[in-house]
Amino acid sequence: MTPASLASYDGTAGILVDTNVWVDCIDEDSPWHNWATEQLQSCSERYPLHVNIIIYSELLIPGPDVHALDAMLDIYETLRTPLPWAAASLTAAAYSLYRRRGGSKQKPLPDFFIGAHAAVSNLSVLTRDPRPYRSYFAKLAACRT
Secondary structure, eight states, X not given: OOOOOOTTOOSBSOEEEOHHHHHHHHOTTSTXXXXXXXXXXXXHHHSOEEEOXXXXXXXXXXXXXXXXXXXXXXXXTOEEOOOOTTHHHHHHHHHHHHHHTTOOOSXXXXXXXXXXXXXXXXXXXXXXXXXXXXXXXXXXXXXXX
């Protein structure tokens, strides 16, 4: 498999919505609740929203049951998008950089898979905390409303 090329990346194919945004949307007591629901609404009106199996799994721990989660995702017509194989090399590169910077986790963090997925699929990321993505995927675009 050849490494992914990000030469034409501009983040315009849609938006991969990070777990923290969905959690804030679910939790009406979250200080980010209004921001999250406004962002989801605004972004969904302009681009297709996506989740992958990592985000979906994180939302089920200990979040809503599968039917409730699917109903929430369906409100925003969210696509369940497979994690592309091309993301593997970018995930590994991000993890290697993390370890060189002194990171102690023994396996790649979910943010590495999410960031790599967005990058190779030409997706922006909607997140409350863009720092991990900017640290390891400098070209990655954030959703702007």
